[in-house]
Amino acid sequence: MARVGVIGAGAWGTALACAARRAGNEVLLQAHEAEVAENINRTHANPTFLPNTNLDPNITATQELCDVADCDVILMVAPAQYVRATCQSLKASYKKGTPLLVCAKGIELDSGQIMSEVIAQELPEAEIGILSGPTFAIEVANALPSACTLAMGDMQRAMEVANIIGSNRFRIYASDDVIGAQIGGAVKNVLAIASGMVSGKGFGDNARAALITRGIAELARLGVAKGAKTETLMGLSGMGDLTLTCNSMQSRNFSLGVALGQGEALEDILKVRKAVTEGVFTARSVCKLADSLQVDMPICAAVNKILNEGADITKVVDGLLARPFKEEI
Numbered sequence: 288m289a290r291v292g293v294i295g296a297g298a299w300g301t302a303l304a305c306a307a308r309r310a311g312n313e314v315l316l317q318a319h320e321a322e323v324a325e326n327i328n329r330t331h332a333n334p335t336f337l338p339n340t341n342l343d344p345n346i347t348a349t350q351e352l353c354d355v356a357d358c359d360v361i362l363m364v365a366p367a368q369y370v371r372a373t374c375q376s377l378k379a380s381y382k383k384g385t386p387l388l389v390c391a392k393g394i395e396l397d398s399g400q401i402m403s404e405v406i407a408q409e410l411p412e413a414e415i416g417i418l419s420g421p422t423f424a425i426e427v428a429n430a431l432p433s434a435c436t437l438a439m440g441d442m443q444r445a446m447e448v449a450n451i452i453g454s455n456r457f458r459i460y461a462s463d464d465v466i467g468a469q470i471g472g473a474v475k476n477v478l479a480i481a482s483g484m485v486s487g488k489g490f491g492d493n494a495r496a497a498l499i500t501r502g503i504a505e506l507a508r509l510g511v512a513k514g515a516k517t518e519t520l521m522g523l524s525g526m527g528d529l530t531l532t533c534n535s536m537q538s539r540n541f542s543l544g545v546a547l548g549q550g551e552a553l554e555d556i557l558k559v560r561k562a563v564t565e566g567v568f569t570a571r572s573v574c575k576l577a578d579s580l581q582v583d584m585p586i587c588a589a590v591n592k593i594l595n596e597g598a599d600i601t602k603v604v605d606g607l608l609a610r611p612f613k614e615e616i
């Protein structure tokens with residue numbers, strides 16, 4: 288039995304705590320909000336972020352980041368824009384060599400950095416891993432079968448850690464492609480917003496299939512330019528997660544796109560959401576990263592224009608459709 292610390296008791300942190308506990312570990316879940324920690328300890332539930340789910344009473348919660356520093360493996364499940372500040376707070380207690388697995392999916396707004404770059408700056412001694420794949424929290428919490436990628440610089444180490452937190456209901460495939468495993472998870476959120484807009488606008492299933500396929504082409508262009516392996520981008524953390532998120536109302540990113548497509552305003556959609564919709568932030572940061580690498584990402588650029596520059600969806604879509612025909616690459 289290992290001790291697994293989970294930072295962030297949102298839907299995904301709570302679900303990962305369930306998976307790690309099911310794999311036979313002692314699990315400590317760190318919550319940002321006092322009432323979330325209290326609910327988990329007192330009622331074995333997290334109605335704020337993962338309602339209608341009973342948690343194993345052996346999952347305990349704390350509000351203190353330093354409490355998870357003694358764990359054998361730490362999962363970083365704060366949303367992407369909070370990862371830097373969370374690492375800064377963890378720094379004083381973090382023990383060199385403890386695997387720190389990033390489970391957030393996003394690119395930092397100010398810097399355009401991926402999460403491994405943010406962590407390398409703030410916790411240079413961290414043994415970084417990336418856990419990413421097609422995994423809706425509620426299904427993992429309810430022990431429905433899921434699979435994802437765990438990428439670490441050392442493949443052998445990734446296998447060891449996979450054996451600690453994985454199980455027959457939460458299958459983990461090891462990889463040594465730390466960059467590739469992050470690009471899919473970050474970019475698919477932006478593409479899922481686009482896919483939702485296509486659905487919300489009533490453009491039909493053909494259009495959605497075309498968008499997803501051209502989306503994987505731009506995701507792969509960015510990944511390769513950043514140093515990812517193509518097979519990672521075509522695997523669970525890339526194409527797998529893109530397929531899931533671009534086709535399901537369970538996705539916060541897809542459902543936000545649907546609402547936008549149906550004419551709701553972004554501020555009104557976000558006003559009533561407690562859950563994070565990572566694509567809203569990553570739309571801007573992925574464009575910044577793509578510009579710096581001189582990669583053409585027309586769909587992500589279109590989403591950014593709609594979300595952040597107030598562009599009209601119909602006009603933006605018309606602009607995309609009117610581009611000259613080109614080779615399929």
Ligand SMILES: NC(=O)c1ccc[n+]([C@@H]2O[C@H](COP(=O)([O-])OP(=O)(O)OC[C@H]3O[C@@H](n4cnc5c(N)ncnc54)[C@H](O)[C@@H]3O)[C@@H](O)[C@H]2O)c1
Nearest residue numbers: 296297298299300319336366367369391392423424562563
């Ligand atoms: N929910 C899923 O199905 C799922 C699956 C895979 C990956 N992810 C990724 O996991 C990450 C976390 O998402 P989630 O679904 O668990 O979140 P959530 O939407 O359920 O909850 C929001 C989270 O933000 C945290 N938060 C709010 N303010 C904060 C602050 N100032 N500092 C630190 N944390 C703060 C909350 O404590 C909570 O953990 C995201 O990057 C998401 O893309 C989510």
Ligand SMILES: O=P(O)(O)OC[C@H](O)CO
Nearest residue numbers: 420421422423538539540
């Ligand atoms: O609800 P979303 O859109 O944040 O997606 C959740 C997970 O990333 C799916 O793998």
